[in-house]
Amino acid sequence: SVNPDLASERQTPSFSVEKLTFRLDGGAEHTRIRRAVVEAIECDPEFSRENQYFQSQNERYEAAVRKAVHLQKKMHEMGWTESGPEFKYIYRALSGDVAFLLHRIFMRSISVLGSDKQIAKWIPLATQFQLIGSYAQTELGHGTYLQGLETTADFDITTQEFILNTPKISAMKWWPGDMGRSATHTVVFAQLHVHGKCYGVHPFIVQIRSLQDHSLCAGVTAGDIGPKMNFEHVDNGYLMLQNVRVPRENMLNKFCEVQPDGTYVRRGSQKINYFTMTTVRISLIADEVIIPLMKACTIAIRYSVVRRQSKLKPGEQEAKILDYQTQQEKLLPPLAAAYAFHFLNDYLQELFDKGYREIQRKNFDTLPELHAFSSGFKAMVTQYCTSAVEICLRACGGHGYSLLSGLPSLYTKILASCIYEGENTILLLQTARFLIKCFMAASAGQSVPPSVTYLAAVKPGKCPAKNKSDFLSPDIYTEAYQHTAVRLISSTAAKLQDLIQSGVKKHDAWNQCTVQLVQAAKAHCHYITVKNFAETVEKLETRAGIQKIMKHLCDLFALHGIFSNAGVFLHDGYISGAQMDMVTASYLDLLAVIRKDAVPLVDAFDFTDKSLNSALGSYDGQVYQRLYEWAQKSPTNKQMSPAYERYLKPLLHNTLSKL
């Protein structure tokens, strides 16, 4: 039975929830396939996440390995393949709680960096799991700056081998997933030395554990890096190598090779690698960032209509907390953001598919733009969604703080996305570098990539809005975002130029502008996101109420952004104080409008109870009952604590040595 306070929210949605779900999935057929995958996985007890919040790191790891092995059987049984339409839904259905993800990166790196001969040798072994692979790049002392990696690989011409070493503690590999306990092989990135000359970082396939008994190979020290904020199911590992020898053929040599006589040969273009990193950043946005935010919104919004607290009107029943403006202000902008980023992701996917086709035709022209896009949007979306999940957690008060709400683990996991695959600040500065370059080019009348042609149109101007309803016009707010992005980029470019002209060295000048460069890069990404949302809404079908509600969300996303970054819009008077009051008024009005459809809007994400794994967010809204039932299962309730006999009883019975 559905909690009546939740049921009432579903009675008169302004749009068709099912049709919106189809739209989010990219069509009814995709929805059907997704649901079939979810159903197959969730009804299989081997994939259960039921006791997850009670498990130790060891138990989580073991479960993830068990699931990964079982998944192989399941895929065979169901007829699912890695290239089939079901595949992308499997990871979502498992909520990522599965081992051997790095095994796939191991395979991908060989496919991309290896020669045909290497591919022919290793890929079948990996596909059949005759080995378990990992990918060892990051070291204790180096993450961001890959040129600084300290692991060495010396070519020994007499034996035709590379000798791999960890020359100092900071060179120890640290973080590679699946490596702490599972992997038998890994791709090690090391500084290649031939005849004492260093040729930079190269990838080597290294066996680290016995295929017979899983013991560590000679010269190898490896283990688990210990507890983390999340990812307990992953055995992130450390690795030290002492004179570990691998044959010459183990250097992945599609692009460069050490010949038997020690001659180093570089061939072909490495730009494609660059593109691989770029696509990884884009591909994580949907699974690791947007879906967790959608889950957090679902949990917090459903909870906020069954939780009643205090009275809004004297003498009446206690109010649903979502009826308080402050609660709407917490939860509805994250909801709008989830939709904004979903549509942004569609746009990015399309852009990258197009880019990929170009690159296959050896046209690398779009690479800088795609790199800047992937960096900036990865940073913006992970940052925004991490904050938004934290807001959802805190908006649920004490119950949000319980692991049983599901929100803490969503938060601690999404937080990592701000750090991995490029630390966000570093990424934003890469985007900023691209923007400054384009701005200079545009100012000099040169042509620039399509996404930044707007930089050429620097004009002071004022926002033409005359009343609060003008701010519900996408042209008005998109223009404001564009203006602000141009202003921030151009003013930072000017500061940079001034510093250099006043004699400051180029690198110092750059460093002195980085706080503002980050701000400029964010403004650019924010502008593109708003623009894309508005353009998407424009193209949506007008039937079934979908365009209308999406327009509200788009307006909310845009106006919330102006309201909460008011400074950058007010700075040069493009938006006046009086206009900012209109923005605020329109923004607050929208909260009340969207609040009515809040539950249907999260229902459209179509998460099952099992995938949410939350005592607060279930479809039926039976919150308190579930919290109580789940708590009873906690290991802390399994037995009387030994602490009683050891400490409490002597204390209470005064048999402790005299206090």
Add this chain to the structure above:
Amino acid sequence: SVNPDLASERQTPSFSVEKLTFRLDGGAEHTRIRRAVVEAIECDPEFSRENQYFQSQNERYEAAVRKAVHLQKKMHEMGWTESGPEFKYIYRALSGDVAFLLHRIFMRSISVLGSDKQIAKWIPLATQFQLIGSYAQTELGHGTYLQGLETTADFDITTQEFILNTPKISAMKWWPGDMGRSATHTVVFAQLHVHGKCYGVHPFIVQIRSLQDHSLCAGVTAGDIGPKMNFEHVDNGYLMLQNVRVPRENMLNKFCEVQPDGTYVRRGSQKINYFTMTTVRISLIADEVIIPLMKACTIAIRYSVVRRQSKLKPGEQEAKILDYQTQQEKLLPPLAAAYAFHFLNDYLQELFDKGYREIQRKNFDTLPELHAFSSGFKAMVTQYCTSAVEICLRACGGHGYSLLSGLPSLYTKILASCIYEGENTILLLQTARFLIKCFMAASAGQSVPPSVTYLAAVKPGKCPAKNKSDFLSPDIYTEAYQHTAVRLISSTAAKLQDLIQSGVKKHDAWNQCTVQLVQAAKAHCHYITVKNFAETVEKLETRAGIQKIMKHLCDLFALHGIFSNAGVFLHDGYISGAQMDMVTASYLDLLAVIRKDAVPLVDAFDFTDKSLNSALGSYDGQVYQRLYEWAQKSPTNKQMSPAYERYLKPLLHNTLSKL
């Protein structure tokens, strides 16, 4: 041996670190006592936190109980008493990792709410630990709104007992610390019913577990609420009561009593209770909020001078990450905030001591102001410090994400402070209510409490700063904060008035203004914090360089606040766009200045390595060595995982049923 990259940071501090430590402690004698307590506790292996990051919830609970019991012996052994000068340092030295904190609240509630007779009966039992107490207020369905509590206590005139019941699941007590597994008694808050009439919420002493064998008493269901984001060492519990009878004398009856014939008598003033809640909010600020922030700053800043990554100047050694402007922007404002809030806390303590003296003289005039203060500052400081700790964590990249850095547990713990003892949004609205009331009074020419007399001085005006160095004048920036606070309060008051005059009901009008009311309350608290910091700096001794460096920090705190909330300062043109550029320039200059003293400034907090319990933050900066040593101790490295025999071996050896 100290890492040379850290040692070099300590060579030429601009001030005396030791003298600053004395100032923070309130004098050299306090520093001496604190260090003696820390020394005594840290050299006692019973209090070790060494393996904390590897322990399960069960193990953490057991350790906390063991420490609490051992602490009783230790205090006796050391001659420490609860009223002695050492007492306040004990909790800090234990990093709060100890049981029976609610036992103290149990005692405090009896002392405050109980009659002399009740105090005489219960306090000695509690003091001697012949019982273990807890405090059961919050329920599954009610936290913020205490009037809504659903537990009932019916007076049975025939037996002269109260019958306590949990009438529905939402009435279950939920969260009380020490109750899930330890407590034998608790103070239960319940709706008092006599002859069918409800008299509201009252406190009752209820025994829940046997003093003989610790089994649950008849009619009592209790247990642990399960895993949380932190506080694994605390057995937060649930409690259901079914016709549990307690004698009439168990209702705490200093202020109201049910007489044998069922007559309900209320006597004296309950305002003092109000004051108790208020003082708890203030007292948690130092221990639970400021100290964790100081620890996080210490860890992140020490790490940022031993971590080298990428090159700032081509051809040179890789740079310390604290030399990057973006890293300074992350870490130095939190450092300045730690000092700002430390001095704010001194101010609040003084204010409350004064208030307490007045109240003992039955003068309750300052209560509304103190309540508004405690609410607003609790909310502002917990919010600010929680965000700051998260920034510190993220600023350490992957290593910050490891539990071994100490940062995740600082974060997950401080996060709770935004929720407990009054959810922050609710608290800010209480402050706002006070501010609006005072603003109306001041506008009508009535007198208002001293802290808000500034509200009477509404004047439009413009900031007089002419160049960036003008913004290093405390008068200039304090005035800007004051102006902004007045503007936000007065404009929200005006909106509220307008709505009411246009016919909107008062409570609806209030709700429609709450987003802006929260903003106004924050602005008020921010203003007072800046003002107090500036006034404190004014009074500091000028020798030993302390005043100078504190002045820099005060400037940074103030300008960072303007820079990051630019919108509210620009809105009415009080600060112009050109002036905002000056603010930005001064702010960025200050980062470079304070960066030089960053390590001495965290050294002055004087945390021992054991109290930081961080692989990144130790005094010697041997970061990588420690991460590796600690990781090896993880239970994940204790044995070959059973997952190998069960899953990996069959997979690798292809003995799984055919894939």
